[in-house]
Amino acid sequence: MAERGYSFSLTTFSPSGKLVQIEYALSAVAAGAPSVGIKASNGVVLATEKKQKSILYDETSVHKVEPITKHIGMVYSGMGPDYRVLLKKARKLAQQYFLVYQEPIPTAQLVQRISSVMQEYTQSGGVRPFGVSLLIAGWDDACPFLFQSDPSGAYFAWKATAMGKNYMSGKTFLEKRYNMDLEVDDAIHTAILTLKESFEGQMTEDNIEVGICTETGFRRLTTAEVKDYLAAIV
Amino acid sequence: MFATQIHGDNGKMKEYHYTGPVEHKFSPYSFNGGTVLAVAGEDFAIVASDTRLSEGYSIHSRDSPKCYKLTDTTVIGCSGFHGDCLTLTKIIDARLKMYKHSNNKNMTSGAIAAMLSTILYGRRFFPYYVYNIIGGLDEEGRGAVYSFDPVGSYQRDTYKAGGSASAMLQPLLDNQIGFKNMEGVQQLPLTQEKAVQLVKDVFISAAERDVYTGDALRICLITKEGIKEETVPLRKD
Numbered sequence: 001m002a003e004r005g006y007s008f009s010l011t012t013f014s015p016s017g018k019l020v021q022i023e024y025a026l027s028a029v030a031a032g033a034p035s036v037g038i039k040a041s042n043g044v045v046l047a048t049e050k051k052q053k054s055i056l057y058d059e060t061s062v063h064k065v066e067p068i069t070k071h072i073g074m075v076y077s078g079m080g081p082d083y084r085v086l087l088k089k090a091r092k093l094a095q096q097y098f099l100v101y102q103e104p105i106p107t108a109q110l111v112q113r114i115s116s117v118m119q120e121y122t123q124s125g126g127v128r129p130f131g132v133s134l135l136i137a138g139w140d141d142a143c144p145f146l147f148q149s150d151p152s153g154a155y156f157a158w159k160a161t162a163m164g165k166n167y168m169s170g171k172t173f174l175e176k177r178y179n180m181d182l183e184v185d186d187a188i189h190t191a192i193l194t195l196k197e198s199f200e201g202q203m204t205e206d207n208i209e210v211g212i213c214t215e216t217g218f219r220r221l222t223t224a225e226v227k228d229y230l231a232a233i234v
Numbered sequence: 235m236f237a238t239q240i241h242g243d244n245g246k247m248k249e250y251h252y253t254g255p256v257e258h259k260f261s262p263y264s265f266n267g268g269t270v271l272a273v274a275g276e277d278f279a280i281v282a283s284d285t286r287l288s289e290g291y292s293i294h295s296r297d298s299p300k301c302y303k304l305t306d307t308t309v310i311g312c313s314g315f316h317g318d319c320l321t322l323t324k325i326i327d328a329r330l331k332m333y334k335h336s337n338n339k340n341m342t343s344g345a346i347a348a349m350l351s352t353i354l355y356g357r358r359f360f361p362y363y364v365y366n367i368i369g370g371l372d373e374e375g376r377g378a379v380y381s382f383d384p385v386g387s388y389q390r391d392t393y394k395a396g397g398s399a400s401a402m403l404q405p406l407l408d409n410q411i412g413f414k415n416m417e418g419v420q421q422l423p424l425t426q427e428k429a430v431q432l433v434k435d436v437f438i439s440a441a442e443r444d445v446y447t448g449d450a451l452r453i454c455l456i457t458k459e460g461i462k463e464e465t466v467p468l469r470k471d
Contacts, residue, residue, distance in 0.1 A: 102348035106337060 010128060021129055022122055025151035028131040032077040034164040035064075036194045037135040039146040040187040041180065043214035044137035046075040047191040049164075049199060050209050065211035065220045069094045071139045072107055073211050073218035077164030078132035078151075086130060090114050107138030107145040111155050119153025133163050137213040144213065166198035173197055184212055188221075188229055196233070205230060263315050263363045264289055267446030268300050269397035270311030271433060272369035273411065274377030278426050279456045281309040281369035282433045283397075284441070284468060286449040287316060296449035296470065300397075303461060304330060305340045308370030309454045310350075313397035314384070315363035322362050325353060343370035347380035347388055354386030361385050365396040370456055377456075399440035399447045406436050430455065434466055441468040 010021040035048035048064050064083075067073045068090045076083040093113045097105040114134070121127045129151040136147045148163065149155045160178045162170025177190050188210060196203055205227040211220045221229075267288040273280045283300035286293060300313050302323045310326065312319040329349060333341050341349070347368050354362055366382040381394040393411045395403035408414040410432055413421050433453060441448040451466045 100349050100352050101333075101341070101345040103342070103345050109337060112336065 010122060011125070019122060019152075022152045025129040025131050026133075029078040029133045029151065029163065030165070030167065032079070032132075032164045033064075034162065034166060034170060034195060034198050035075050035077045035135055036160075036162045036170060036174075036191045037075070037137060037146045037148070037158060038160040038174070038178070038182070038187040038191050038194075039137075039144050039158065040182045040184045042144070043139065043184040043187070043212055044144045044146050045184060045187040045191045046073065046135055046137050046211040046213075047188075047195055048075045048077070048209050049195055049207065051207050059206055063209060063220065065209045067211075067218050067220070068110065068136075069104060070217045071104055071213070072110060072136065073138075073213055073220075074134050074136045075209070075211065076132045076134050077167075079130075082130045083132045083134075086114060086117070086132065086134065089117055090136075093117075104140075106140045107136065107147065108140075108157075110138070111136050111147040111149060115149045115153050115155040118149060118151060122152060135161070135163065137211070137218065139213050139215060139217070142215075162194060169197060170194050184214060188212065189232065192229055192233060203230060262360075264317075265314070265363075266294070266316040266319075267398050268298075268313035269395065269399040269403065269437070269440055269444070269447045270300050270313045270365065270367050271393075271395045271403055271407075271436070272311060272367045272379040272381070272391075273393045273407075273424070273429050273433065274369065274379040274391070275424050275426060275429055276377065277371075277375055277457065278429070279309075279369040279371060279377035279379065280429055280433055280453060281311050281367065281456070282437065282451060282453040283311050283313065284437060284447045284449060285452055285465075286447060288446050293449075299452040301452055301454045303454070304346060304368075305370075306460060307340075307456060307458075308343045308346055308368060309456060309461060310346075311367045311369070311396065312364045314365050318362040318364045322353070322364050322366075326350065329353075342373050343368060343378050343380070344372060346370075347382075347390075350380075350382065351386040351388050354382065354384065358385050365400075367394050367396045369454070371458065375458055395436075397447075399444040402440050402444060403436050406439070407432075426455070426457075430464075437466075437468060 014020050033049045038045045046065055050064055052059055065075045066087055094105045118130050122129050134149040138145045146158045147155055160174040173194050205223040210226055270283045281301050285297050285299045287295040287298035301309050301311050303309050330341055361384045368380040370378055372378040379391045379394055380388050381391050382388045393407045437451045448468045449470055451468050453464045455462045
């Protein structure tokens with residue numbers, strides 16, 4: 001297709017008005033491990049598949065669901081190394097905000113700032129877009145928030161969403177299952193079921209990760225807690 | 235050099251030495267006087283300042299208040315070098331607008347204080363010659379006062395005086411509001427009426443003795459209903 005001829009430079013538009021590198025970055029995300037986010041009435045749930053290529057991996061030493069501040073956390077689909085760069089930047093941005101205002105950064109502000117960073121990498125020389133989409137969950141004042149941030153720098157607020165492999169069927173599943181009165185426990189259950197839809201093989205507490213964000217802050221569930229939720233499904 | 239003889243106080247001749255022409259370096263600062271005061275109550279705050287703007291032995295204006303309204307619940311008092319007071323308040327206003335646009339809400343008093351500290355320290359090596367005191371209501375509706383030095387060191391207080399007559403006002407407030415150096419006295423909480431009267435009294439006293447303080451007193455009373463301004467005349471000499 002004519003598009004191919006315009007994929008050599010990030011900063012060149014194709015005739016149809018697309019920046020092909022960003023499209024390719026989104027393909028990298030769609031090929032990544034599935035992740036799910038659900039906003040409940042009293043919190044937000046993030047979950048992701050963490051399949052290891054070999055049983056020799058020490059899965060406790062690296063995590064996908066990570067806290068940014070006490071009240072905000074995130075997960076991704078796509079390239080792990082790119083994620084770690086953004087995670088570090090997000091943590092620094094959150095602290096910079098606190099330094100000036102002595103107040104914890106509102107979730108929307110953090111998302112806006114990190115998305116701004118991702119956009120910079122689509123309009124600068126010698127760089128490529130980040131190969132990740134982020135799901136950011138936070139709790140400000142009395143409200144839960146769930147945002148998605150894409151390689152293009154676009155960001156969206158969601159009630160529930162899925163990213164990565166088979167995200168379309170994940171989203172369809174969530175459309176049927178989501179309602180406004182879900183509580184965090186139900187949301188965790190629903191998130192795990194959504195992941196199960198596209199999961200190959202047996203789901204255990206070692207090959208998925210779950211994080212929750214409530215009034216008391218953001219935390220990653222322990223493998224023991226995940227095991228309990230899995231037992232409720234099987 | 236020439237030595238011209240002048241009579242001194244005790245009748246003897248005094249030596250006067252002519253040192254030659256002296257070059258004066260340009261000073262980026264000047265002192266425009268003025269005194270500011272802020273008091274925090276249970277559910278109110280007061281920010282008051284005199285309205286005299288001076289330089290040396292001259293008066294630039296008798297009607298230049300040093301209280302600037304920032305939000306519906308926060309007022310800042312700035313005294314020192316008037317040029318820096320104006321620039322600083324403009325910068326604070328701009329930052330408040332930017333925060334409001336991106337955060338969709340007004341800055342709290344505590345956030346304004348923290349931000350001002352970073353703005354002042356940003357000029358650590360060419361400071362804003364301004365003594366700031368912020369007065370307002372905190373997020374729980376209680377009175378809050380934050381006092382600063384020219385390079386951004388700050389803390390939350392119950393009451394604070396700043397500017398040219400601060401050394402005269404502060405000890406009196408320590409005694410009347412802080413009950414310092416008093417024994418066997420019933421420590422009643424400060425009411426709004428008593429606080430306003432106290433502010434008027436201390437400024438009247440300051441105007442008696444400090445040449446840079448006088449003309450009029452502007453009082454900003456901050457409550458959850460909003461900000462009320464009151465102007466009271468002071469000595470004009």
